[in-house]
Amino acid sequence: MNAILRLDDVHTDIGQYHVLHGISLDVPEGGVHVLLGRNGAGKTTTLRTIMGLWRARRGAIVFRHHDITQMRTPDVARFGIAYVPENMGIFGGLTVEENMRLATATGVFDQARLQRVLALFPAMEKFWTKQAFALSGGQKQMLAISRAIIERRDLILIDEPTKGLAPAIIRAMIDAFREIARETTILLVEQNFLFARSLGSSVAVIDDGRIIHRGGMAELAADEALQTRLLSLSLAAHQ
Amino acid sequence: MTNISAFLARFGGVNLLPVALALLAFVLIGQPSSWVTLTVAGLAMGMMIFLMASGLSLIFGLMDVLNFGHSAFVSFGAFVAASVLAALGSWVTGGSAALNALALLAAVGAATAFGAVGGWFFERVIVKPVYKDHLRQILITMGALIVAEQLILAVWGGAPVAVPRPAFLTGSIVVGDVAVETYRIFAFALGLAVYLVMHYALNRTRIGLLIRAGVENREMVEALGFRIDRLFIAVFMAGSALAAMGGAMWAGYQGLITPAIGPEMMILVFIVVIIGGLGSIQGSLLGAILVGLLANYVAFLAPKLSLASNMLLMMAILLWRPYGLRPAIKG
Numbered sequence: 268m269n270a271i272l273r274l275d276d277v278h279t280d281i282g283q284y285h286v287l288h289g290i291s292l293d294v295p296e297g298g299v300h301v302l303l304g305r306n307g308a309g310k311t312t313t314l315r316t317i318m319g320l321w322r323a324r325r326g327a328i329v330f331r332h333h334d335i336t337q338m339r340t341p342d343v344a345r346f347g348i349a350y351v352p353e354n355m356g357i358f359g360g361l362t363v364e365e366n367m368r369l370a371t372a373t374g375v376f377d378q379a380r381l382q383r384v385l386a387l388f389p390a391m392e393k394f395w396t397k398q399a400f401a402l403s404g405g406q407k408q409m410l411a412i413s414r415a416i417i418e419r420r421d422l423i424l425i426d427e428p429t430k431g432l433a434p435a436i437i438r439a440m441i442d443a444f445r446e447i448a449r450e451t452t453i454l455l456v457e458q459n460f461l462f463a464r465s466l467g468s469s470v471a472v473i474d475d476g477r478i479i480h481r482g483g484m485a486e487l488a489a490d491e492a493l494q495t496r497l498l499s500l501s502l503a504a505h506q
Numbered sequence: 507m508t509n510i511s512a513f514l515a516r517f518g519g520v521n522l523l524p525v526a527l528a529l530l531a532f533v534l535i536g537q538p539s540s541w542v543t544l545t546v547a548g549l550a551m552g553m554m555i556f557l558m559a560s561g562l563s564l565i566f567g568l569m570d571v572l573n574f575g576h577s578a579f580v581s582f583g584a585f586v587a588a589s590v591l592a593a594l595g596s597w598v599t600g601g602s603a604a605l606n607a608l609a610l611l612a613a614v615g616a617a618t619a620f621g622a623v624g625g626w627f628f629e630r631v632i633v634k635p636v637y638k639d640h641l642r643q644i645l646i647t648m649g650a651l652i653v654a655e656q657l658i659l660a661v662w663g664g665a666p667v668a669v670p671r672p673a674f675l676t677g678s679i680v681v682g683d684v685a686v687e688t689y690r691i692f693a694f695a696l697g698l699a700v701y702l703v704m705h706y707a708l709n710r711t712r713i714g715l716l717i718r719a720g721v722e723n724r725e726m727v728e729a730l731g732f733r734i735d736r737l738f739i740a741v742f743m744a745g746s747a748l749a750a751m752g753g754a755m756w757a758g759y760q761g762l763i764t765p766a767i768g769p770e771m772m773i774l775v776f777i778v779v780i781i782g783g784l785g786s787i788q789g790s791l792l793g794a795i796l797v798g799l800l801a802n803y804v805a806f807l808a809p810k811l812s813l814a815s816n817m818l819l820m821m822a823i824l825l826w827r828p829y830g831l832r833p834a835i836k837g
Contacts, residue, residue, distance in 0.1 A: 318729055320725060320728075320729070339728075339733070340725075340728040340729055341728050341730075341731045341732055341733050341734075344728070344729055344730060344731035345731045350729045352726070352729070356723055356725070356726035356729065358718070358719045358722045358723060358726070359722060360718060360721075360722055360834060361715070361718060361719060361722075365715055365718075365719075368715070369715055369716070369719055369727075369730055370730050372731070374712045374715075414730075
């Protein structure tokens with residue numbers, strides 16, 4: 268299995284708190300790979316550490332055979348990793364177009380690619396000249412994802428994209444992610460197991476800053492007892 | 507308060523506040539010639555304060571830095587411009603408008619360049635080590651301000667320094683029984699030109715887009731692949747250069763300057779930044795014009811209230827809009 272991203276015994280502190288206690292994780296190239304875990308387990312910290320937004324105190328993060336552990340965030344981004352944070356990171360005072368233009372390396376859109384992105388998320392074209400603060404929660408999430416894919420990226424880190432979204436929007440999101448995953452690897456942090464199950468090819472479960480399970484999504488989806496044990500909650504409730 | 511906002515929005519929103527203030531003053535003053543003179547003086551003063559405040563607002567908004575040393579650049583700008591004008595004495599007082607203009611250009615240019623270079627040094631040496639620590643920012647920038655004042659005292663002395671005004675900007679333009687100082691018209695025009703350039707740069711260029719995005723969410727700008735620290739340096743240099751330019755213009759307006767020129771102006775500058783809204787150039791312009799107009803109208807109508815008027819304006823606006831008139835949108 269060819270891993271596009273490898274985390275090896277990564278420890279991260281936030282202030283005086285030791286949050287990641289030696290995360291080791293391989294993300295295979297291609298498809299959607301899911302990082303599951305309860306609140307406070309360390310999912311977001313893992314993504315932020317990969318992006319260099321928080322520094323790993325120990326361990327190594329290797330992306331396409333390059334050690335990016337101590338790289339600055341902008342360098343990590345230029346290396347081909349896009350990040351969609353939990354709060355979406357939308358610039359509310361900028362228009363939809365400006366938000367997306369900012370994510371291009373030169374400020375110029377590749378028109379063919381732009382049309383593909385707009386086809387995935389037609390609302391973006393509709394609100395192209397509107398300030399982003401006026402968008403709904405679902406539209407903001409679409410903008411955040413559009414921004415992440417407006418240029419070719421090798422890996423996209425997405426943090427809980429379904430949080431607070433209506434079921435209809437989540438269904439549209441599933442279709443969009445399937446399309447995106449045809450050319451880009453996605454590492455998806457989720458608590459919504461239904462969403463994660465419908466997309467993920469592999470899954471890792473994190474708890475208390477450690478990976479406590481890794482394997483195929485199909486196996487986890489088929490084993491309700493394992494789900495309950497790993498995630499400490501009745502996943503049936505999410506289904 | 508919501509009703510007032512909704513009512514104002516129907517007629518142009520907060521942008522109409524200076525117009526409303528001017529109309530109210532027209533009724534209270536009663537003499538059109540005095541009103542025109544005071545209005546032009548207020549607009550000129552507002553534009554000079556805008557020059558000083560706009561940079562501070564961007565530095566606040568983008569970098570989250572409380573720079574109490576900003577006034578040092580106002581003072582340095584004033585003294586550098588005064589020295590250049592004094593050195594070019596014959597150009598300044600001579601009859602040639604071209605030489606007058608060259609002297610003014612050299613003085614304002616030298617002050618602005620000094621502000622930019624000083625801003626670079628200040629950001630790298632003073633501010634960079636205390637990012638994300640507001641208490642230390644206040645302490646260290648206040649300390650730097652004291653050092654800057656002592657430097658000015660050491661170089662230029664404590665006695666007031668006369669600032670020669672280029673001959674082509676002396677005198678007034680008289681229309682009917684209205685007399686308007688030429689220098690005030692020039693100060694207003696320069697401020698307006700700087701605002702238009704800044705507006706263009708922020709809204710039509712890539713670096714402007716990055717600055718506007720950075721004011722909202724620095725972390726996301728970095729996650730998109732841009733070095734925010736480089737943007738910080740550029741904005742700090744530009745903000746300091748604008749403060750120095752404002753100081754140079756204010757020196758010419760006052761005619762006599764002391765090392766306290768910067769700190770004296772900082773009260774008004776902070777009021778402008780706060781009522782305009784942090785990180786917003788349009789807010790700074792609006793706030794500066796309101797402050798300039800109010801200062802002049804109240805000085806005429808009720809001189810004893812002159813000092814308090816802008817404080818009262820700030821209190822009233824913050825009660826109405828706690829984030830200022832036109833704050834930068836966050837998220």
